[in-house]
Amino acid sequence: GAVVSQHPSRVICKSGTSVKIECRSLDFQATTMFWYRQFPKQSLMLMATSNEGSKATYEQGVEKDKFLINHASLTLSTLTVTSAHPEDSSFYICSASGLYEQYFGPGTRLTVT
């Protein structure tokens, strides 16, 4: 089956620093990847749609200058949280678009102190 990995699984950083999260499709190519954010006891909210070779499309209310997305290849998308603040602490999940459905990564727990 289609496998999507995320790295790191957990990260703790200090306020004001930047953090990069990688999302990889291991056994298939994905022209489209999605980034979601999940706050405690809440559902997943789509942040942005990442298309290989083009600029990401951000959902309303998501700051594109704060959450930088790069989709440089058909198997890798990265999300960089710039100048992170405690309110950015959350669970970030990516998914990669397969032929008929999206395949989800295991998530990255970000804690900003």
Added chain:
Amino acid sequence: KQEVTQIPAALSVPEGENLVLNCSFTDSAIYNLQWFRQDPGKGLTSLLLIQSSQREQTSGRLNASLDKSSGRSTLYIAASQPGDSATYLCAVGANFGNEKLTFGTGTRLTIIP
């Protein structure tokens, strides 16, 4: 804008009972509907995917139905087990396939041994 609601928000049942989780969506122009399971602090596990042309899907003790015209889906779990305890999320895919998913609010299920 698509809105997805799941009722109840939380459910506790004794082991062995059959149960039904509900999902409703406001825009019936969907491509597919998917049910996921999420364990605490973990990513998503896909359970069942129903294409818009289908009425139901079954996998083991799980059965998901879809009534697109009324904007409803149900997930039926037979003979519940403590290992079924998790949060269950439904998500609807937009009309063009492989597009962004809109997630429901989730149902937190607890099976009492």
